[in-house]
Amino acid sequence: MTKKDYAFRIEVDLAYRETVERVKEELQVEGFGVLTEVDVEKVMEKKLGVRFRPYTIIGACNPPLSSRAFNANLEAGLVLPCNVIIYEQEGHSVVVIADPVTMISTLGDPRLNEVATEARDRLQRVIEQIEKVPTNSS
DSSP states (O other), X not given: OEEOSSEEEEEESSOHHHHHHHHHHHHHHTTOEEEEEXXXXXXXXXXXXXXXXXXXXXXXXXXXXHHHHHHHOGGGGGTOSEEEEEEEETTEEEEEXXXXXXXXXXXXXXXXXXXXXXXXXXXXXXXXXHHHSOOOOO
């Protein structure tokens, strides 16, 4: 796993579609539901008539954490849900999860720090579990 200032990133030797499904499964284990799922490849084809690599954006929400964040600051919705991207690159699947601590810090509200840290811990476990998945030959 690579930690950037704004996200956690891994590359795995899993098929793209399998990686998308694994990410959704691991999000669920950590209490996150999928609020949005955008197939960017299909959108680019439909809206622009251009080919694009397999690329999915997932908006993940953990209702108890979101409720706490909204009760502390209604503008937390500007940085929620937590964003996850999965894309195909050179025969690998790449998973990048935005760091909630970084995202929420843009609001400058210390009341959100505990929620952001808990969300970060959960999302970091998601990416760690994806990293552990045995590779396949597809």
